[in-house]
Amino acid sequence: MHAWPASEVPALPGQGRDLRIHDTATGGLVTLDPGPVARIYVCGITPYDATHMGHAATYNAFDLVQRVWLDTKRQVHYVQNVTDVDDPLLERAERDGVDWTALAEKETALFREDMTALRMLPPRHYIGAVEAIPGIVPLVERLRDAGAAYELEGDIYFSVESDPHFGGVSHLDAAAMRLLSAERGGDPDRPGKKNPLDPMLWMAAREGEPSWDGGSLGRGRPGWHIECVAIALDHLGMGFDVQGGGSDLAFPHHEMGASHAQALTGEFPMAKAYVHAGMVGLDGEKMSKSKGNLVFVSQLRREGVDPAAIRLTLLAHHYRSDWEWTDQVLQDALARLDRWRAAVSRPDGPSAEALVEEIREALANDLDSPAALDAVDRWAALQQESGGTDIGAPGVVSRAVDALLGVAL
Known part of the structure; x- marks a missing residue:
């Protein structure tokens, strides 16, 4: 499966700072020191309805992670999946009377278009679940043969008790885990399981x-x-730098994935940091496909909304915060975009050197994009009020905003 085209990332003078980011597993900030090649895995979409604003907010967060690393002169090895076979996809295809593979291909193509428009840097490896099956089967066999998995009426389940570190990502108690398992694709009430939380590794063929x-x-x-x-293991190996996704993936998805990998390899941890983006709401509820309360990137684009304004709307909220999409937050972003473009349209202005460092420091501090936007706002206000004499400063600002925030002015 191919990803989307990469937008050019301008080179900036100087060098960025190492990233300090919130790790769900430890509950605090950790400073990442990846070495010359930073490794990141971000969980992708299930392509039956793409791309809503919650998706966009999540991928924006991990795009910033990449940009911070690139600014430190590192290479980035970014991997993302597409869950192109799963119950929700099959159910949507049946509901709409379409072939499930055609639906997956259509929505994945639309997702690529949205990511391109938003200037999200693409993964080096973009892998569908279907194409990964030849690599999945031997892992399930290894877990079964090692006693970390068992059969139940033809299905193969992972035993969470086979990993002594199980629970170390989300730190939830058993009752909370059971509740979320039932809500998020698990089957804790199925009779015959050794532990209600045991997740399925391989589902035996069902008719139709x-x-x-x-x-x-x-x-x-x-x-x-x-x-x-x-x-992740195939393309990144154990101990990669960041496992990323929305906060609703901390349990069960990232918890279970970590235990699978740790039971397979005997190594710990699967990822050095588990990083989770907040949820985007609409009308008082989390934006989700199941609720149908979605604002789509593609629809906004069709309405003529500048993708740079969509991106600025995302950046105006800290990646870990839960926030509400409204018409007003988009209007605020459109006004900000106009101010910034007016400010960089002149040949000279206030010195940009301090601003570049402010943006770098804000992003290195747990991806504090609102602080970075405030810094650019202050520079733009100075440009508007009194201008400056630094020839080329607006060009430096334009390149910095592009390189570090992904916004083309």
Whole structure:
């Protein structure tokens, strides 16, 4: 599967700072020191309805992570998956009377278009669950043969008790885990499971549903969590720098994935930091496909909204915060974009050197994009009020905003 084209990231004078970011597993800030190649895995979409503003906010957060690392002169090895076979996709296809593969391909193509318009840097490897199945099967077999998995009526389940570190990502108690498991794709009430929280690794073929040759596992399809584990281990290996996604993935998805990988390899941890973006709401509820309360990037684009303004709307909120989408936040972003473009349209202005460092410091401090926007606002206000004599300063500001915030002025 191919990703989307990369926008050019301008080179800036000087060098950025190492990133301090909130790690869900430890509950505090950690300073990441990835070495010359930073490794990041971000969980992708299930392509039955893309791309709503909650998706955009999540991918914006991890785009900033990449930009901070690139500014430190590191390379970035970014991997993202597409869950192109799963119950919600199959259910939507049946509801709409369309082929599930056609639906997945259509929505994935639209997602690529949205990411391109928003200037999100693409992953080096963009892998679908279906194409990953040949690598998933042997991992499930290894877990089963090692006693970390068991069969139940043809399905294969992972035993959470096989990983002594289980629970170390989300730090939830058993009752909270059970509740979220039921809400987020698990089956804690299925009779015969060793532990209600045990997640499915391999689903035996069901009549009328797609299935693949699973070798000794029989025909079937992979569970949700093992999909990402197989892709991450194949392309990044254990101990990569950041596992990312929305806050609703901390449990069960990232918790289970970490345990799968740790049971497979005997190594800990799967990722050095588990980083989670907040939820975007609409009309008082979390924006989600199941609720149908979605604002789509593609719809805004069709209405003529500048993608740079959409991106500024996202950047105006700290990535870990939950926030509400309103017409007003978009109007504020459009006004800000106009001010910034007017400010950089002149050949000279106030010195930009301090501003570049302010943006760098704000982003290095747990991706504090609102502080970075405030810094650019102050520079633009000075430009408007009194101008300046630094020839080329507006060009430096324009390149910095592009390189570090992904906004083209």
